[in-house]
Structure formats: structure tokens, C-alpha cells
Amino acid sequence: MRSNLSSGRAVARHGWVRAVATALAGLIAMGITAALGLWGAGAADLPDGAYPRVVAATVVTAVGGSVDLSGDAGGIADTRAGLTVIPLSVTLVGALVTAAGFLRPLRHRAVASAAELAGWAARIAVVWLLGLLALALAGRQTFAVSLGDDTLDDLGEVFGVTPRAGFATDVPLTLLFGLVWLAGVFVLALLVSRGAPLPPRLLRFQESVRPAAYAMVVLLLACVALGVVVALVTAVTRGHAPQTLAVVLLGLPNLVWLALTIGLGATWEGRVEGPFGLPMPQVLDEVLRGSETATLNLRTLAEQDGRVWWLVVVDAVLLSAAAFVMAARSPARTPAWRSAVHMAVALVLTVLMICLVGRVSAHYGLTLFGISDLGGTGLGGDLFLRPRLWSALGLAALWGLAAGFLGGLLARGTAGRGRVGDGSG
Known part of the structure; x- marks a missing residue:
């Protein structure tokens, strides 16, 4: 009954x-x-x-x-x-x-x-x-x-x-x-x-998987939150509020998660020609625009704007905070080296996801009487952006190991406060 x-x-x-x-x-x-x-x-x-x-x-x-x-x-x-x-x-x-x-x-x-x-x-x-x-x-x-x-x-x-x-x-x-x-x-x-x-059979995995997964979601959402702040400041100081709204509501994660990987040292390749363009920030468009495939990384962006190096600092702070959150939500017995491994695996999977969903490809052209080379008329254009995947994943693993080990050390006094699966949060 x-x-x-x-x-x-x-x-x-x-x-x-x-x-x-x-x-x-x-x-x-x-x-x-x-x-x-x-x-x-x-x-x-x-x-x-x-x-x-x-x-x-x-x-x-x-x-x-x-x-x-x-x-x-x-x-x-x-x-x-x-x-x-x-x-x-x-x-x-x-x-x-x-x-x-x-x-x-x-x-x-x-x-x-x-x-x-x-x-x-x-x-x-x-x-x-x-x-x-x-x-x-x-x-x-x-x-x-x-x-x-x-x-x-x-x-x-x-x-x-x-x-x-x-x-x-x-x-x-x-x-x-x-x-x-x-x-x-x-x-x-x-x-x-x-x-x-x-399910009962999966309970044994929650102590290792859930804290790392939660930390990665926090990391991604923190990047988006920072992007919103930057967008609002841009709208107030430079105007163009409708265009800024479009970027925030359509493609803000595309930009901030791209910046996250670049701050880790990842390299992307791309080209912008014709009427296409990248809405924000302008430095991306300046690096990519041209007839040849361009390289997009910290070095090439810094040639246009030296403030790009701050991405490294921001990434270091965000990853350290995410690693601390992960370690604090893990059982107290978790050693720092294990936190480093968990963080590395989680960050590699996160960067892989960004690389897969962050690709961009767009083209438009007019062929007249079988002649397709009308680029000079302004009636055609091309845009693409793709990552160098394996180097990005390797760098993510190194950053994850370092941040995870640091987070494990910092959280020693707080680890285990909220045990995984306790029903809170």
C-alpha cells in the first residue's frame, strides 16, 4: 500500500x-x-x-x-x-x-x-x-x-x-x-x-564528479557576468546601446568564452572579409580582417591593444576561485594532488566544449554569368573562426593542474563543510 x-x-x-x-x-x-x-x-x-x-x-x-x-x-x-x-x-x-x-x-x-x-x-x-x-x-x-x-x-x-x-x-x-x-x-x-x-549505482561517482562539474559551471557563468559588466560599461561610455544589447543577448558567451581560452594561451585561426565583422571588441576584427588566414592569440591581439595581457591575470584569478570552490565542496580527505587531477580533467572538457561550440563560419557571394570573383564589388564576404584544438587542450590541462593544486591547498580548512549529496544547495 x-x-x-x-x-x-x-x-x-x-x-x-x-x-x-x-x-x-x-x-x-x-x-x-x-x-x-x-x-x-x-x-x-x-x-x-x-x-x-x-x-x-x-x-x-x-x-x-x-x-x-x-x-x-x-x-x-x-x-x-x-x-x-x-x-x-x-x-x-x-x-x-x-x-x-x-x-x-x-x-x-x-x-x-x-x-x-x-x-x-x-x-x-x-x-x-x-x-x-x-x-x-x-x-x-x-x-x-x-x-x-x-x-x-x-x-x-x-x-x-x-x-x-x-x-x-x-x-x-x-x-x-x-x-x-x-x-x-x-x-x-x-x-x-x-x-x-x-541512481544508487552512480552514487559512488558524485564525490569526484559533482564538485568539478559545479566549479566549471561557476567558471563559465562568472565569465558571462564579467562580460555583461564590460558590455554595460561600453554601452554607457560609447553609446550604441541596441548593438550592445544584440551582442549580450545573442553572442556574449561566444566572445567571453573565446577570451577565456585565449587567456589560457590557446590559438584560434580565422579571417574576416567583405561586409562581415565581429561586433565586439573591435580588436578581433582588426586582427582577423584581410585576405589571408590570421592567427588569433595573446601575441597578435597585444600588437593591437596591450591590455589584452590582462586576460592572463583574469584567467588566473577565475581558475583559482573555481578550483577553491571545487575543493571546498569535496570531501575533507581529498588530497591536493587529486584536486589538481580533477580540475585538469574538468577544464580540458570545458575547453573542448568551448572549441566545439565557438566555431564560426559564414559566407555570401554572387555569381554572375558563371563568374564568382566579385569580392571587389562588396557583394561577397567570408568569415570563419576555428581553434587549434590540441594545443588548447594541452594548455587547459596544465592550467587545471596548477589551479587545482593551489585550490586544494587553500581549501584545506574548509573542505567537507558541505558534503556532496547532503541535499543542500
Whole structure:
């Protein structure tokens, strides 16, 4: 009798109403963030009522979905376009809201069966996929592209070569990657939260995994918080508030997490040409703009602005603080060398994630009579940014070992205050 009553309460806690609320809250939060960011970027003025559809496509890309670009310019011309970028501000907001909804009914419990967790996650996933499907079907539009000059636009209409660009979501890939994204959010939420229950077989891993996972989330969120402060100061001192709002609400983590890896000594490669550009800070655009592939690291950035070296100091402080938090949440018996190993592994995985989601690729061009070299006309452009992965991971391991060992020493007097899995926090 008691078992049936307990089962009924579990179903009530993990029912469909709560699942619908959790999934819709995440999607709505992402939609509002994307809409405000795109408004700041001027997307509200797009022709043919494209703004809501661009918002839908932005949410799709934020969860790893795929958006295909296409275009043409009549019978004698073609447009080519491609875009690969994840608006990580939208991604972060969705992850935080969805994770909070997922964890809420699981609070104040030490253990939960794998079947219970899987059933609760599956309910949310069903609603999530239905909402994502609606966004994917809505995220498609085709509209004319201005040639940048009234005379050119008139000639384009006369000769039937007015460029038209369009975008459409790839529905199957969007649902697949969206489901993987949601599963990743659930797993990370269980790893980070001390108050979330785990299946009995996984309890032995929580003392080593949860403090490190929590420390990395704190590190990433601290970078974003610092970025918000810098953005607000920039908006107040230099103006351009709508553009700054667009950066904050669409791509602030893209920039601050890139800066985190550069402060560790990582090197990125990229190029900016044509009408494309990086919104903030300007020093990135100055280093990358040109016809050749440029190297983006501390040395090349310092040639444009010597203040870039402060990234090393900021990284050292943030990593030391994160390592202290990790060690303070670990059992008191944890030696400093073990904290160093845990921190190194966690930081390597974090930098790997940044390198995978921080890549940028965009291009646009017009081919007329089979001639595609129209770069000098201003009708084409290219932008890409990619990391040198293995060197970035190696440097992350070294920084993690040093910061983890220091954090373990500093936290000796406080370690074990809040034991992992005690149900607090």
C-alpha cells in the first residue's frame, strides 16, 4: 500500500502538466532572448515579415539545429551562402531555465531510480520535440537582398538578377540535435546540483564528479557576468546601446568564452572579409580582417591593444576561485594532488566544449554569368573562426593542474563543510 502511494506521488511530481511547463518555459525564454537580441541587431526591419521566422530559426540553431541557406538571382546569376554559428546567449538561457524545471521536482531526495529519472526526462522530451518541430517548420523565409545601391537594385530588376536569399531549417537534423542538446542539459544538471538524486549505482561517482562539474559551471557563468559588466560599461561610455544589447543577448558567451581560452594561451585561426565583422571588441576584427588566414592569440591581439595581457591575470584569478570552490565542496580527505587531477580533467572538457561550440563560419557571394570573383564589388564576404584544438587542450590541462593544486591547498580548512549529496544547495 505504501509503495503504491509513493508511486502515485512520484507520478504527480513528474506529471505531464509539469513536463509541459518545463519544456515551454525553456523554449519561451529562448524565444524572448533571441527576439530582443535580433531586435537590437535591426532584424525587426527585415522585409516580408521575416522577423518572427528569423527568431524561430535562431532558437533552432541555439540547440544545435541546422539551418540551410539558399538563394538565386534569376536565370543568369546565383547566390551562395552558408552560416554556422551557435548563439550561445540563447543557448545558455534555455539551458538554465530547462535545467531548473527538470530539477525542481527532484529536490530534497538522495536517491532516485534510473527508471524514474528516465521517465521524467522522457515526458519533457516529448513536449520539447513538439515545440521544436513547430519552430523548425516556422523558421523558413525567402526575401530579396539589396545590392547596396538604388541604381544597382533597379538594374537587377530590369535584367532579372535581383538576388534572393532564403533560409530553411533542416527538420530531421534539428530534432536529432535538439534531443541530444536536451539530454546533455539533463545530465549536466544532475552532475552539478548537490540536491538532485542519482541512481544508487552512480552514487559512488558524485564525490569526484559533482564538485568539478559545479566549479566549471561557476567558471563559465562568472565569465558571462564579467562580460555583461564590460558590455554595460561600453554601452554607457560609447553609446550604441541596441548593438550592445544584440551582442549580450545573442553572442556574449561566444566572445567571453573565446577570451577565456585565449587567456589560457590557446590559438584560434580565422579571417574576416567583405561586409562581415565581429561586433565586439573591435580588436578581433582588426586582427582577423584581410585576405589571408590570421592567427588569433595573446601575441597578435597585444600588437593591437596591450591590455589584452590582462586576460592572463583574469584567467588566473577565475581558475583559482573555481578550483577553491571545487575543493571546498569535496570531501575533507581529498588530497591536493587529486584536486589538481580533477580540475585538469574538468577544464580540458570545458575547453573542448568551448572549441566545439565557438566555431564560426559564414559566407555570401554572387555569381554572375558563371563568374564568382566579385569580392571587389562588396557583394561577397567570408568569415570563419576555428581553434587549434590540441594545443588548447594541452594548455587547459596544465592550467587545471596548477589551479587545482593551489585550490586544494587553500581549501584545506574548509573542505567537507558541505558534503556532496547532503541535499543542500
